[in-house]
Amino acid sequence: MKIRKARLDDIPEIGHVFERAILEIGPRFYSRDQLNAWIKRRARLETVLPEVLPYRDGWVAVEADDKPLAYLDLEKDGHIDFFYAHPSVAGTPVTGEMYANLEARALELGISRLSTEASEAARRFFEKRGFQVLRKQDIELGGVMIHNYAMEKQLTPATALA
Template sequence: MNDELIIRTAEIEDLATIGFLAQQIWPGTYGSILPAEQLQYMMDLIYSPDSLQQQMTKHKHVFLLAELDEEPVGFASWSPLKEAGVYKLHKLYVHPKTQGKGIGKTLVDFIIDQLPTPEATTLRLNVNRHNKARQFYEKLGFIVTKEEDIDIGHDYYMNDYVMEKKL
């Protein structure tokens, strides 16, 4: 990449930017996978200002913002799980116009570098079973460990693979 990429920890003031990025990224990512009603329901459930603030403050998710030439182009979030040594990658999204530039990999590497060593043993994530991002994660060393269907309300389910990368 010739452009300057900055990865930084997001603050409360950045949550509006993360929500805005999600509105730009999610329709292209999930539009062919999920019905429009479910997509909107999930956007409201996960990316409303109140939900994002709860994730950051109550649930202690660490949010990262990726900026390319000072323009926000992606984000991620992660947190420890109760299972010793296991951390969860909750979100990883890069704007379609900047995909393929290594930003997603850089975000994952940044997270791994932030995890405590030698305590951290596993980075876990969920990915929709029809999302092509599965191949991206496999290239980074994640493997599918199981499938799960998560009830998110209103008769909607997230049909996911659980993937893990040993650290």
């Protein structure tokens, strides 16, 4: 497994990773109606990423065939917008390595606070890395209520992952 910068031609496969993560990991935490509403957001992801990827740092984890199995990005203000991992790599060291790259880049950019809106599954990942839950949020997706967590981490060289 290798981690590299994300490219525009990765976007269709990132969309596939998004779907697999929701459909295979999501049922542990969300109802079928919630998953169906969430999965419809793939079109948003595939529309937004071509516009924003050139202006943010994004990484993919790939195997020998160079096909993305995970995607993570960092906006210039320290916000983590997208983080999805195919179930075959979710919870493995590769996602931790991707996050370590993100934190190192944030420090290089002088970012002192990271933030995200984490799903129920991603919440645990971020908490293990020092993020605090600010609040649980109920949001509407296509007429269906679903929740996530507003989270943040104050980032200084002393709090960064080694």
